[in-house]
Structure formats: C-alpha cells, structure tokens
Amino acid sequence: MVIVIMGVSGSGKTTIGRALARATGAAFFDADDFHPAANVEKMRRGEPLDEADRLPWLGRLRELVDEWLAPGRLAVLACSALTAHSRALLGVERAGVRLVFLKGPPELIARRMRRRRHFMPPELLGSQLETLEPPADALELDVRRPVDELVAEIRSAWKLDGPAPGTGARDGKALESGSESKSESKSESQRESKP
Numbered sequence: 001m002v003i004v005i006m007g008v009s010g011s012g013k014t015t016i017g018r019a020l021a022r023a024t025g026a027a028f029f030d031a032d033d034f035h036p037a038a039n040v041e042k043m044r045r046g047e048p049l050d051e052a053d054r055l056p057w058l059g060r061l062r063e064l065v066d067e068w069l070a071p072g073r074l075a076v077l078a079c080s081a082l083t084a085h086s087r088a089l090l091g092v093e094r095a096g097v098r099l100v101f102l103k104g105p106p107e108l109i110a111r112r113m114r115r116r117r118h119f120m121p122p123e124l125l126g127s128q129l130e131t132l133e134p135p136a137d138a139l140e141l142d143v144r145r146p147v148d149e150l151v152a153e154i155r156s157a158w159k160l161d162g163p164a165p166g167t168g169a170r171d172g173k174a175l176e177s178g179s180e181s182k183s184e185s186k187s188e189s190q191r192e193s194k195p
Contacts, residue, residue, distance in 0.1 A: 007102035025163025031079035104143035
C-alpha cells in the first residue's frame with residue numbers, strides 16, 4: 001500500500017507523513033526531494049511551477065509508486081498533488097493507493113511557511129491555493145488538529161498496525177539527504193494545532 005499525503009506547501013505533509021511512518025514502520029518519501037534542480041531554482045525565485053515543469057517530476061514519482069506497490073510493502077509519500085491531472089499521473093485511483101488531503105485556513109498555513117526553511121517561499125502560497133483542485137475521494141483532515149490525532153485517524157481509516165518489534169520507520173531519500181530543515185518541525189505543527 002502507498003499512502004499519498006497531499007496538500008499545499010506548509011499544510012504539514014512531511015510532518016504528518018513522517019509521524020505516520022514512525023507509527024506504522026512504513027518507508028517515508030518526500031516528493032520535494034525528487035524535483036529537478038531547475039524546478040527548485042524556479043521556486044526559490046518566487047515563480048510558480050506550471051504543468052510542463054511538473055511532468056518529469058511526476059513521471060519519476062509514478063515510477064517510484066509503482067515500485068512501492070509491491071506486495072507486503074507500505075510506503076508514505078508526501079506530495080502536493082494539487083491537480084486532478086497530477087493525481088492521475090501518480091495513479092492514485094489504483095486499489096493499492098490511498099489519498100489523504102490536508103486542508104486548513106490559509107492564514108495558518110502562511111504562518112507555518114514563514115517559520116520554516118524551505119525553497120518554497122510563502123509568497124507562492126496564493127498560486128498554490130489557486131491551482132488546488134480538491135479531490136473528491138480522499139480522506140480529508142483539518143491541519144488545526146494535533147498531529148497524533150491525524151495519524152490515529154489515518155491508521156484507523158485503513159487499519160494500519162504499528163511496526164513489528166525491533167523495527168521502525170524506514171525513511172527514504174528525504175532523510176538520507178539530510179533535508180530535515182526543509183520541513184516544518186513536529187513541535188511547530190503541534191503548537192499551531194492547539195486551540
């Protein structure tokens with residue numbers, strides 16, 4: 001099974017994805033780590049990506065999702081997947097893929113973006129919200145809730161057990177490349193989710 005956690009930048013995809021991976025022993029991957037260098041530089045300049053920019057990136061992610069769908073594997077992918085076309089390219093309609101949609105107030109998400117270090121500047125949030133095509137068939141979660149509650153709801157929705165004794169989350173390229181600084185810290189997300 002592959003669980004795709006989608007939403008605009010700053011919605012908490014990486015924070016929740018890593019927490020879910022830790023809780024279930026799944027492999028975790030951050031789609032941001034698979035962007036071509038040209039895409040990263042474009043976003044650093046404050047320029048939104050277009051569909052042509054996304055195609056090679058989504059093609060690579062589709063190849064990886066196909067690999068992760070092997071029997072007996074569980075993987076979590078944090079990926080914006082903002083449009084229906086993007087999600088179709090990822091193949092989220094397949095039986096082995098589950099989709100989680102993180103949503104929340106734009107002002108909260110903008111505040112999170114300003115607090116973190118990431119190549120995506122807060123100024124691009126508006127264009128992401130304009131691009132977003134909310135999915136009709138996803139598990140929708142409100143990012144104002146605590147991370148552990150969101151993880152518990154995902155696990156309950158698809159009956160995901162914890163890791164086997166002596167195992168833990170198997171983080172993929174996102175952690176191997178030392179890119180922790182790109183994402184919101186868990187503590188920041190928890191602080192934002194308190195009433």
